[in-house]
């Protein structure tokens with residue numbers, strides 16, 4: 076299967092590989108996918124007090140497109156606010172990487188990973204500040 | 217000498233044409249273009265003589281007589297002709313067929329079609345190495361069984377079946393035995409008499425011959441096997457396979473068979489040496505490497521390995537100078553990992569991490585070393601990226617502490 080130049084670029088030079096301290100309060104961690112299905116993505120964000128994403132890291136078990144999709148997602152997240160990050164759509168990733176139809180699920184997984192990381196960050200920060208009532212809200216989701 | 221890239225280590229998928237085979241074919245692609253069925257002129261006679269010579273050569277590799285060879289377009293067609301042809305011909309005798317779960321699709325799908333047409337198919341489950349035993353086959357035979365179809369060597373993992381023992385069961389129970397020997401022929405000795413095989417498929421492009429040509433061995437004596445033809449027409453090939461003969465292809469198949477017969481004894485140990493050198497070099501450089509298939513009862517050229525925590529297609533991208541194949545779902549349209557690995561009990565996770573390496577006639581030790589280094593490097597790089605590897609390392613650390 077031929078890969079687009081962008082996929083090859085992210086695959087050969089993945090951006091933001093690594094791990095942040097998953098126990099830190101300002102870090103949100105999303106782990107999605109399943110090894111039996113051939114893809115697992117771990118995506119982490121570090122958020123400052125203004126709600127801006129100051130760092131993002133990933134580790135991915137999966138095919139080249141999955142690795143490229145998560146690399147691109149972390150690149151895109153850095154510098155944005157958490158609010159902006161919730162607007163990331165899998166189609167943005169798929170288009171940017173010119174993913175063929177059989178690889179669309181890789182971009183879906185990347186979107187899920189971003190969402191899961193944001194959820195995790197919100198949950199942690201709601202818990203530390205229960206009086207805001209945010210906790211109730213996130214618990215339901 | 218500088219290494220020529222990319223390196224081809226996918227000889228189970230197909231092989232390059234041996235130059236000697238091409239030389240033998242050339243006249244029949246150019247000057248000697250006649251139709252082997254033209255009985256009235258020299259062009260036809262020449263073509264016919266070439267075909268009959270190739271028939272002898274092909275038969276010679278598998279212990280058959282020339283008249284038992286039916287030329288086809290390849291092993292897919294041979295398997296279809298053998299299975300559907302026998303089922304239709306012997307339908308009155310019975311409706312039961314025995315095969316196994318890790319056959320090539322070109323056996324599985326004809327059997328599935330027969331199932332839809334009302335035949336009963338027993339799908340034997342191989343052991344964890346991929347072996348189907350003669351005892352399993354014997355237990356499955358009923359008085360309605362008309363055909364046993366078990367492969368000689370598996371195309372994904374290279375595991376060899378006890379073909380002679382299965383052939384003996386078939387003989388004893390009076391059931392026809394078809395063997396898809398596409399991967400085995402030319403790599404290990406195959407003998408239809410010694411092994412009790414009644415129908416056998418093979419393909420030229422797996423043995424350094426051209427693509428689009430193969431044959432079905434059809435036993436003519438003890439017992440005489442009859443088949444319902446699957447291609448109606450001019451009645452070529454004893455009426456079993458109509459269609460103008462592919463003369464250059466047939467000549468190529470014959471030439472390829474002669475080379476295999478003469479060189480197999482030297483070639484097989486050389487391939488085994490390269491295969492094991494590849495395996496050992498990789499295993500020395502990495503942890504969590506698992507062999508899929510039988511440790512010893514295996515094709516001389518094939519080694520299928522799973523690299524835990526790394527996805528197969530990504531690994532192939534990492535070593536783009538080395539051509540191999542993977543059982544990962546990402547390499548197929550189905551999103552399911554290899555059904556062969558699943559059937560022998562490999563977990564889906566490890567099936568996604570599998571790579572098949574197949575060395576060949578022109579593979580060098582230098583190429584093997586290059587490939588092994590590329591694998592080790594690629595796996596290490598991808599494991600640095602892998603959340604599963606990170607987790608495994610953490611688990612190991614906390615276990616060590618406890």
Ligand SMILES: Cc1ncc(COP(=O)(O)O)c(C=O)c1O
Pocket residue numbers: 228229289290291292293320322367369370371396398399418419420430
């Ligand atoms: C075991 C086996 N059977 C059948 C085939 C099909 O052969 P062909 O390509 O000649 O149709 C192959 C090759 O892919 C094979 O490995």
